[in-house]
Amino acid sequence: MTATSFHTPSIIELSYDAIAHNLSFIKRFVKKNVRISSVVKGNAYGHGIEIYVPAAEHCGIDHFSVFSIDEAERVLSVKQPETAVMIMGWIPPEGLIWVLENDMEFWVFEPERLKEALKLADKLGVKARIHIELETGMNRTGFGPYELNEIWPLLRTYKDAYVLEGLCTHLAGAESIANHVRIQRQIKRFRLMTGLFKDRGYQAKSLHAASSAATIVYPAFQFDMVRVGILQYGYWPSKETFIHYVSRRKKKIDPLDRIISWKSSVMAVKHVRQGEFVSYGTTYLATEDKTIAIVPTGYSHGYSRALSNSGRILIHGQRVAVIGMINMNMLIADVSSLRDVVVGDEVVLIGKQEHQTISVASFSELSNQLNYELLTRLPAGILRRLTP
Ligand SMILES: *Cc1c(COP(=O)(O)O)cnc(C)c1O
Numbered sequence: 001m002t003a004t005s006f007h008t009p010s011i012i013e014l015s016y017d018a019i020a021h022n023l024s025f026i027k028r029f030v031k032k033n034v035r036i037s038s039v040v041k042g043n044a045y046g047h048g049i050e051i052y053v054p055a056a057e058h059c060g061i062d063h064f065s066v067f068s069i070d071e072a073e074r075v076l077s078v079k080q081p082e083t084a085v086m087i088m089g090w091i092p093p094e095g096l097i098w099v100l101e102n103d104m105e106f107w108v109f110e111p112e113r114l115k116e117a118l119k120l121a122d123k124l125g126v127k128a129r130i131h132i133e134l135e136t137g138m139n140r141t142g143f144g145p146y147e148l149n150e151i152w153p154l155l156r157t158y159k160d161a162y163v164l165e166g167l168c169t170h171l172a173g174a175e176s177i178a179n180h181v182r183i184q185r186q187i188k189r190f191r192l193m194t195g196l197f198k199d200r201g202y203q204a205k206s207l208h209a210a211s212s213a214a215t216i217v218y219p220a221f222q223f224d225m226v227r228v229g230i231l232q233y234g235y236w237p238s239k240e241t242f243i244h245y246v247s248r249r250k251k252k253i254d255p256l257d258r259i260i261s262w263k264s265s266v267m268a269v270k271h272v273r274q275g276e277f278v279s280y281g282t283t284y285l286a287t288e289d290k291t292i293a294i295v296p297t298g299y300s301h302g303y304s305r306a307l308s309n310s311g312r313i314l315i316h317g318q319r320v321a322v323i324g325m326i327n328m329n330m331l332i333a334d335v336s337s338l339r340d341v342v343v344g345d346e347v348v349l350i351g352k353q354e355h356q357t358i359s360v361a362s363f364s365e366l367s368n369q370l371n372y373e374l375l376t377r378l379p380a381g382i383l384r385r386l387t388p
Pocket residue numbers: 039041088170210211212213227228229230231237
């Protein structure tokens with residue numbers, strides 16, 4: 001470890017126990033013979049690709065999904081040889097050769113890209129491991145029904161240059177019942193379009209459509225593989241999804257555990273007189289004498305400015321208030337209610353301390369952000385480590 005990575009003002013810890021717990025819940029929940037692809041785009045939702053991937057492999061995961069080629073490279077650098085990696089999104093033209101030579105699975109959603117990939121694979125004498133994305137109603141990427149006519153000749157001409165790993169689609173919001181009709185219509189189209197491949201004798205190794213929400217809410221849409229992101233990190237895609245799950249169970253408890261803890265420490269303690277303002281500007285006035293603790297974590301570290309005067313952190317096992325504006329590198333907490341806070345005392349920004357917990361959910365409800373967004377905004381530069 002280099003000196004620069006050894007000391008960061010805060011640290012992110014991943015609990016191996018929680019990872020194993022969540023993955024075993026997901027394994028029990030999905031139907032038999034449904035493969036789980038662990039979605040680790042966005043730096044494994046902020047958890048850290050290089051730490052999360054080997055830990056998940058240890059729990060039996062052998063397929064990972066990323067958005068782009070840079071993320072795929074990072075997975076490749078830590079994964080076991082037999083583990084598969086699937087790129088669901090962006091590959092620049094000059095990256096195709098790397099994708100093919102490294103046996104990456106990848107989504108194609110444009111005729112031109114399919115052609116380039118098959119041509120290049122043919123030239124290199126390798127097989128392109130393609131997943132053909134079908135446009136079923138999300139209206140983002142994917143081949144629409146009329147574009148399929150451009151696919152057939154390519155698949156015929158280059159029949160030795162690819163393996164049809166999958167036919168897939170993405171659902172536009174399975175986490176909300178408000179989208180029910182739209183989702184049903186997407187699946188209907190998916191079945192229709194995948195049927196066209198079958199009719200022509202193209203048998204894909206897997207059909208897949210479900211992310212976390214659909215895995216839970218529409219088990220019939222799990223097909224051969226599910227692409228699970230947020231659930232494996234211990235969060236529900238939405239409150240609705242959790243309620244859907246728990247209302248059908250005897251035990252009304254959350255079966256998931258949070259993996260991440262984000263910790264820092266007190267860097268300075270001081271006393272502020274009644275009538276003084278704290279931090280930039282005049283947003284916080286000490287209405288009585290206060291003891292404050294300065295913590296070396298600010299918005300540049302992913303602690304949102306929106307939590308100014310409203311965030312909560314844990315010190316000495318107690319929940320204390322963040323006061324004043326969040327700075328670029330520091331925040332200030334009111335520790336007047338605690339005794340003997342000293343420099344070096346542990347601060348929990350997310351996670352547990354004694355009997356108290358700060359969840360990303362409560363943290364993000366305060367600042368009106370989704371778990372997804374907040375987690376992925378945790379900077380990659382914060383030191384991460386795996387704990388038992
Ligand atoms: C992000 C993503 C997923 C995973 O979504 P979660 O809601 O986190 O489970 C699945 N499929 C695609 C195409 C994605 O982009």
